[in-house]
Amino acid sequence: MQNSYKRVDAHLSSLGYCTRSEAKKFLSKNMVCIESVRVFDVREKAYHNDITVDGERLDDESLLILMNKPSGVVCSHNDGGVLIYSLLPQRYQNRNPKISTIGRLDADTTGAILLSDDGELNHKLTSPKSEVLKVYEATLAQPLRGDETEIFASGELMLNGENKPLLSAKMEIINSTLVRLEICEGRYHQVKRMFGAVGNRVVALHRVSFGDFSVERLEPSQFRVIDRL
Ligand code: URA
Numbered sequence: 001m002q003n004s005y006k007r008v009d010a011h012l013s014s015l016g017y018c019t020r021s022e023a024k025k026f027l028s029k030n031m032v033c034i035e036s037v038r039v040f041d042v043r044e045k046a047y048h049n050d051i052t053v054d055g056e057r058l059d060d061e062s063l064l065i066l067m068n069k070p071s072g073v074v075c076s077h078n079d080g081g082v083l084i085y086s087l088l089p090q091r092y093q094n095r096n097p098k099i100s101t102i103g104r105l106d107a108d109t110t111g112a113i114l115l116s117d118d119g120e121l122n123h124k125l126t127s128p129k130s131e132v133l134k135v136y137e138a139t140l141a142q143p144l145r146g147d148e149t150e151i152f153a154s155g156e157l158m159l160n161g162e163n164k165p166l167l168s169a170k171m172e173i174i175n176s177t178l179v180r181l182e183i184c185e186g187r188y189h190q191v192k193r194m195f196g197a198v199g200n201r202v203v204a205l206h207r208v209s210f211g212d213f214s215v216e217r218l219e220p221s222q223f224r225v226i227d228r229l
Pocket of ligand 1: 104105106107109188189190191192193205
């Protein structure tokens with residue numbers, strides 16, 4: 001874990017507690033301590049791990065969050081509509097560098113999404129080479145016709161407008177209009193386009209897990225900060 005050494009106002013502002021210009025007032029209103037000694041001078045320097053605010057350790061310098069995304073929020077900083085970030089505490093929303101989603105889910109897709117301010121981790125987990133396993137439950141407009149499992153597993157399915165076939169995907173049938181699909185790519189609208197390619201349509205899509213992170217125990221909109229030792 002990071003433990004940077006810098007001015008108290010720099011710590012507080014990058015972690016979203018206050019802006020740099022509000023730091024003086026923040027120190028007078030809140031008990032900010034370095035190794036248990038209260039500080040009033042924003043210029044004092046300290047290691048992140050030695051600072052407390054009202055008796056609590058500072059938020060981690062780098063955050064990884066797992067959220068159960070509800071329907072109707074967008075994974076973008078600048079599209080219209082309700083942004084997924086508005087579901088996070090204001091302090092997390094104020095952080096610099098910003099917290100961003102690791103990959104995206106469509107506005108109407110629910111389920112597992114990771115968010116982080118760690119650009120390197122984001123790049124690593126979204127790069128085509130990473131092949132992180134994602135498990136989806138898709139509800140379909142039409143009953144399955146019977147050849148979908150084989151087509152998706154073939155490693156030969158070519159989506160419209162692409163020049164490289166999809167990697168093999170595993171489909172498990174729950175009932176004639178509900179399936180569990182495991183994929184290790186993250187192409188644009190991939191699941192909806194896969195079912196489009198076999199003459200069907202996804203009417204509801206839920207991502208159960210992203211890699212090792214499952215939202216089975218999180219309510220919609222609930223999140224948890226992942227411990228990164
Ligand atoms: N595939 C889709 O079609 N939509 C998503 O949101 C995720 C995967």
